[in-house]
């Protein structure tokens with residue numbers, strides 16, 4: 443038996459056509475040794491009868507706050523759960539959870555728990571892409587909720603598009619990960635995030651489109667797994683408690699902040715998009731259009747990652763990123779060698795949905811030890827998990 447043996451799993455099922463797939467998730471969890479309590483919303487029972495879940499799960503399916511033998515079922519379920527997984531999660535359940543509404547047993551249980559929560563959205567493409575749904579998911583991500591992204595494929599009514607419930611394998615893997623003990627406890631992890639800004643004059647700069655989402659996700663996941671985390675970031679994004687934030691703007695400031703802390707770090711993850719060039723001089727007054735087209739002479743910035751590779755001490759793990767638009771694997775291997783790092787996280791930033799600004803990313807993990815992992819298009823927090831899953835055993839932490 444694996445990580446799921448004897449763990450108490452609340453399986454929330456909301457009202458969507460994908461509710462029938464939750465039956466398979468339920469069976470797989472039970473087969474893996476988990477104690478599974480299904481909690482169905484009223485709408486879910488329109489798609490699949492509670493009896494089906496009761497027959498498969500470890501206890502009868504719960505469908506109402508008030509009608510069962512328990513006076514306060516949501517607190518018992520929430521407090522006893524080791525993990526709660528909602529599959530499928532509809533737009534309504536997601537919105538209620540974000541807003542802290544507890545108008546049925548499932549949403550009340552979600553509020554009455556301190557256990558990790560996994561949300562597996564499934565809905566029509568138009569709903570999935572609606573800013574209200576995406577904003578709500580961003581809020582949940584910031585709160586540390588695990589989101590298992592839906593997939594593209596056939597939807598109800600014969601439509602095809604994004605919004606199909608994730609495959610049962612991915613949902614089970616997310617549950618297993620959520621139940622993983624804090625495997626980075628005691629580690630000091632230094633992460634960089636965001637794009638640097640190299641000033642031309644007081645109002646203009648050379649910059650890039652990095653939002654900091656990927657780097658912040660790595661920092662937050664490392665903190666969630668017990669590491670002591672310092673995040674050097676160019677963005678004002680909110681982050682979770684337990685992450686020590688240092689705000690910088692330029693490549694030089696980032697270099698100073700990183701080098702001041704890299705010696706004591708066990709793991710350094712350079713997710714930031716650091717400018718390769720900066721203006722050789724910065725004007726102290728705004729360049730006037732009336733003065734004609736200015737000449738901006740560039741000079742190289744310090745290559746922080748390469749310097750970290752040179753300074754690397756025994757036992758330290760250095761992770762670099764590679765933002766590529768072609769020959770991703772070959773370029774990643776070259777960066778691995780050139781910069782003498784342990785692992786390169788390579789993303790094809792030309793791929794729709796991957797790289798700069800998106801909530802999702804698709805990466806290749808190429809390691810000096812032969813690691814070669816293709817992480818499919820996933821939420822950036824999932825990508826962060828995959829990176830740290832590779833790092834943890836190297837530090838003897840898993």
Ligand code: PMT
Nearest residue numbers: 652653654655656712715716745746747763764765798799
């Ligand atoms: O921030 P998001 O919007 O979430 O987007 C995420 C991302 C696309 C920025 C991220 O996934 C990513 O790819 N980060 C690295 C971007 C980058 O600068 O790639 P690069 O191939 O140019 O650099 C290679 C590595 O060297 C990177 O680890 C970079 O941090 C580092 N570097 C680069 C230049 C420099 N002067 N110093 C450095 O340390």
